[in-house]
Amino acid sequence: MAIEPPDELINLQRASDQAHEAVRQNPSDETWAAWRERAGEVQAAVTVYATEIGEPRNQVEAAVKKRARYPEPSEA
Template identity: 70%
Template sequence: MAIEPPDELIRLQQASDAAHAAVLEAPTAEAWQAWRDRAAEAQAAVTVYAKEIGELRNEVEAAVKRAVRHPEPAEG
């Protein structure tokens, strides 16, 4: 069964990825802390969601990252 991550997990991963990009542009202590905070939020949400749907956490995480970083083209 394919895991379809909810929009909230997508938004959290996008925020984490954006914070990571900010670190790459300007690796300040504040940027690093923001990335750690966003990543922790995303990871915690993935863990909760995986438990809710009875899937392995790493499978849910992979599905979320795939959806964010390699989205399927829109049909139509």
């Protein structure tokens, strides 16, 4: 069974990725703190979701990152 993470997790991961990009562009205490906070939110949400659906946490995390970073093209 393929793991289909909800949009909420995808959006959290994208926010974390954006915060990481901010660190790359301007590595300040503030950008690092924001990235750590976003990353922590993703990790917590992934753990909860993995427990709810009974799938390994690392597989759920991989599915979330894949969908967030490489979205499938829209079907026309």
